[in-house]
Amino acid sequence: MQGSTVDTSESQVLVTAESQAHGHDDHEEHPDFRIFGMILFLIAEGMIFLGLFAAYLTFRSVNAIPADQIPERELLLPGINTILLVASSFLIHPAEDAIKENDVKAVRKWFGLAAVLGVIFIFGQGYEYSQLTFGLRDSLFASTFYILTGFHGLHVMLGLGAIFAVLWRSREPGHYSAESHFGIAAAELYWHFVDVVWIVLFLLLYLL
Amino acid sequence: MTQAITENPGAAAPPPSPQHKGHHPWWIYFTFCTDHKVIGIQYLVTTFIFYLIGGALATAVRAELATPASDLVSRELYNQLFTVHATVMIFLWIVPAGTGAFANFLLPLQVGARDMAFPKLNAVAFWMVPPAGIMLIGSFLIEAPGSGWTSYPPLSLTNNQTGELIWILSVLLLGTSSILGAVNFGTTIIKMRMPGLSFNQMPLFCWSMLAASALVLISTPVLAGALILLSFDLIVGTNFFNPAGGGEPVVYQHMFWFYSHPAVYIMILPVFGMISEILPVHARKPIFGYLAIAYSSLTISFLGLIVWAHHMFTSGTPSWLRMFFMVATMIIAVPTGIKVFSWVATLWGGKISLNSAMLFAMGFLSMFVIGGLSGVMVASVPFDIHVHDTYFIVAHLHYVLFGGSVFGLYAGIYHWFPKMTGRMMNETWGRLHFVLTLVGFNLCFMPMHWLGLQGMPRRVAEYDPQFATVNLVCSIGSFLLAISTLPFLYNAIHAWIAGPKASGNPWNALGLEWQTTSPPPIENWEGEPPLIEDSYAYGSKPGKKSVTALKGSDLWKTPV
Numbered sequence: 130m131q132g133s134t135v136d137t138s139e140s141q142v143l144v145t146a147e148s149q150a151h152g153h154d155d156h157e158e159h160p161d162f163r164i165f166g167m168i169l170f171l172i173a174e175g176m177i178f179l180g181l182f183a184a185y186l187t188f189r190s191v192n193a194i195p196a197d198q199i200p201e202r203e204l205l206l207p208g209i210n211t212i213l214l215v216a217s218s219f220l221i222h223p224a225e226d227a228i229k230e231n232d233v234k235a236v237r238k239w240f241g242l243a244a245v246l247g248v249i250f251i252f253g254q255g256y257e258y259s260q261l262t263f264g265l266r267d268s269l270f271a272s273t274f275y276i277l278t279g280f281h282g283l284h285v286m287l288g289l290g291a292i293f294a295v296l297w298r299s300r301e302p303g304h305y306s307a308e309s310h311f312g313i314a315a316a317e318l319y320w321h322f323v324d325v326v327w328i329v330l331f332l333l334l335y336l337l
Numbered sequence: 338m339t340q341a342i343t344e345n346p347g348a349a350a351p352p353p354s355p356q357h358k359g360h361h362p363w364w365i366y367f368t369f370c371t372d373h374k375v376i377g378i379q380y381l382v383t384t385f386i387f388y389l390i391g392g393a394l395a396t397a398v399r400a401e402l403a404t405p406a407s408d409l410v411s412r413e414l415y416n417q418l419f420t421v422h423a424t425v426m427i428f429l430w431i432v433p434a435g436t437g438a439f440a441n442f443l444l445p446l447q448v449g450a451r452d453m454a455f456p457k458l459n460a461v462a463f464w465m466v467p468p469a470g471i472m473l474i475g476s477f478l479i480e481a482p483g484s485g486w487t488s489y490p491p492l493s494l495t496n497n498q499t500g501e502l503i504w505i506l507s508v509l510l511l512g513t514s515s516i517l518g519a520v521n522f523g524t525t526i527i528k529m530r531m532p533g534l535s536f537n538q539m540p541l542f543c544w545s546m547l548a549a550s551a552l553v554l555i556s557t558p559v560l561a562g563a564l565i566l567l568s569f570d571l572i573v574g575t576n577f578f579n580p581a582g583g584g585e586p587v588v589y590q591h592m593f594w595f596y597s598h599p600a601v602y603i604m605i606l607p608v609f610g611m612i613s614e615i616l617p618v619h620a621r622k623p624i625f626g627y628l629a630i631a632y633s634s635l636t637i638s639f640l641g642l643i644v645w646a647h648h649m650f651t652s653g654t655p656s657w658l659r660m661f662f663m664v665a666t667m668i669i670a671v672p673t674g675i676k677v678f679s680w681v682a683t684l685w686g687g688k689i690s691l692n693s694a695m696l697f698a699m700g701f702l703s704m705f706v707i708g709g710l711s712g713v714m715v716a717s718v719p720f721d722i723h724v725h726d727t728y729f730i731v732a733h734l735h736y737v738l739f740g741g742s743v744f745g746l747y748a749g750i751y752h753w754f755p756k757m758t759g760r761m762m763n764e765t766w767g768r769l770h771f772v773l774t775l776v777g778f779n780l781c782f783m784p785m786h787w788l789g790l791q792g793m794p795r796r797v798a799e800y801d802p803q804f805a806t807v808n809l810v811c812s813i814g815s816f817l818l819a820i821s822t823l824p825f826l827y828n829a830i831h832a833w834i835a836g837p838k839a840s841g842n843p844w845n846a847l848g849l850e851w852q853t854t855s856p857p858p859i860e861n862w863e864g865e866p867p868l869i870e871d872s873y874a875y876g877s878k879p880g881k882k883s884v885t886a887l888k889g890s891d892l893w894k895t896p897v
């Protein structure tokens with residue numbers, strides 16, 4: 130994972146302007162382990178999705194949903210969406226290298242591009258929902274489809290929130306620096322996570 | 338992983354801000370405080386209050402069962418009583434007391450840190466517990482959940498829907514709190530050990546918390562997933578688990594037990610760690626088989642993830658799957674047995690002082706073994722089909738959760754009370770508490786084995802009159818258990834206010850948490866904490882103080 134290469138360098142950073150600003154009380158003297166904690170949290174997040182995927186696969190395989198209850202899914206739109214999301218993951222990645230050069234302008238550029246693709250993804254998902262022939266309660270497959278895509282969409286929005294937060298905070302010069310950029314690293318890591326989940330989800334829900 | 342140590346505070350660190358010294362005022366315990374010791378005590382007191390409430394519910398259940406007829410409470414209320422009793426005891430007492438209270442208080446002290454890795458997150462995790470508990474218990478005012486703590490659909494979809502939603506919300510909140518706690522514990526243990534303290538030197542409590550935190554991180558989210566689907570079934574009317582609408586209730590059972598089986602290890606692993614800390618101190622002996630105990634915790638946590646369907650032997654689980662889960666479950670007896678034998682070997686030839694902490698630790702050991710043995714019995718498919726949903730299961734689970742976890746938690750309270758409060762508890766009251774608990778516990782739960790084997794079903798308010806006498810004995814035992822908390826409460830409250838002052842190290846223990854004042858100052862040590870290379874080197878010669886030089890197997894050579 131790209132994120133884990135990030136955190137080892139970060140954890141060596143001791144007291145920094147940012148960690149002092151967010152640290153407890155006024156006595157922060159241990160290194161910044163927030164990326165490590167973030168990774169542990171993402172393991173937990175990933176397990177929710179794994180649990181839901183496992184439930185879906187069980188619905189499909191044990192006492193399988195009859196084939197005629199599984200509607201045909203349009204592949205073009207979600208296919209484009211997949212490409213957009215994967216592309217945004219690649220676009221957000223150079224931000225990490227840029228901030229290590231103290232290049233906040235480049236960070237804003239890459240984060241902005243990723244955010245644009247993310248927003249298009251959400252609207253694309255919404256458009257797809259509006260075009261679907263089945264509703265949430267129509268069948269077991271339909272319910273699972275909406276829960277999985279919806280729960281993922283919620284995570285995309287959370288990721289977008291993180292990206293916008295970084296864009297907002299980076300207006301202030303010096304807020305992020307080569308030594309202290311937890312926000313950037315965390316938003317990027319989260320975005321990669323959301324992307325990986327989508328790829329699995331796409332394979333299971335649309336192609337299976 | 339040794340890298341983690343070398344990159345810890347070193348020459349590169351800028352001068353730290355001035356250390357916080359002194360002690361907190363009393364009102365700090367009612368605030369959003371980020372000190373891990375305050376949070377640990379907040380957890381302990383809060384969860385103990387929930388334990389008393391859960392105990393009151395249990396007493397009501399037993400009062401109803403004292404006679405065969407359903408005469409004291411209505412059948413509906415009976416269902417709600419045992420549902421909330423179980424939920425409170427599991428999610429609001431044992432899980433947060435083991436992983437919340439003791440882990441918070443002890444981990445930073447044992448790894449030589451000033452606080453947890455994420456103190457604010459820690460306080461957030463704690464403050465999720467009281468609202469969740471109040472919500473759950475307050476549900477009696479509206480409509481309490483009544484589908485058992487397992488909330489199996491389709492029953493939970495049709496029975497007490499409001500109560501069910503309250504239950505889901507409460508458990509989701511507690512699960513989130515648990516996950517945030519585990520993020521903190523994992524980071525603290527892996528990243529915050531003091532320079533020079535390697536993994537194989539850290540106290541066994543840290544090892545067991547590492548294993549328990551891994552389980553929380555991996556399994557709790559799956560329960561959250563199941564509850565999200567269940568709440569959609571309840572609110573929106575989807576049919577994930579409703580067979581009438583094409584859903585599959587067994588999927589809920591799989592997701593539920595994927596958490597709830599590991600949850601029993603989440604409840605017992607911290608206690609395993611505490612027992613491994615307590616026995617050597619009061620037996621004045623090195624722990625037997627340090628590495629075996631440490632790695633068996635990790636083994637238990639791995640195996641614990643792949644045995645969940647043994648709760649579902651009668652849920653139409655295919656026989657090849659039942660075979661796998663039966664064998665995997667029985668294998669768990671191996672790492673658990675390693676621990677039990679190591680503890681017994683630790684006691685062997687030791688200078689045992691039978692104080693309250695040690696009595697409860699030994700009570701834990703003997704009661705837990707009974708629960709463990711009946712655990713192997715119910716792991717076997719043919720036997721389980723016979724006793725499934727009978728009182729045999731009730732007996733088994735109380736022997737591991739009460740005889741195991743609660744006895745261990747009491748041992749932990751008696752052992753660390755001086756460190757937490759700076760006061761000593763009274764030994765006479767403590768021993769009285771132990772005797773009442775042990776007698777009441779066995780009187781209450783031992784006969785249930787027989788009841789179960791005779792076919793008395795659980796979760797039913799009335800029963801066949803042939804079981805009347807034995808049930809009365811169980812109920813008397815439960816009342817004795819209820820009474821047994823009184824000497825403890827008196828002892829704890831009296832000691833906290835007016836008990837004799839405790840020194841920094843009243844048990845002459847070698848653990849790092851004892852090498853500071855009682856209670857510890859705000860940042861745990863004045864100055865740097867000392868590095869303890871072997872915190873179990875009791876009764877050994879001064880020159881032999883290292884894990885590799887002194888093994889527990891030295892015990893039959895020099896019984897000092």
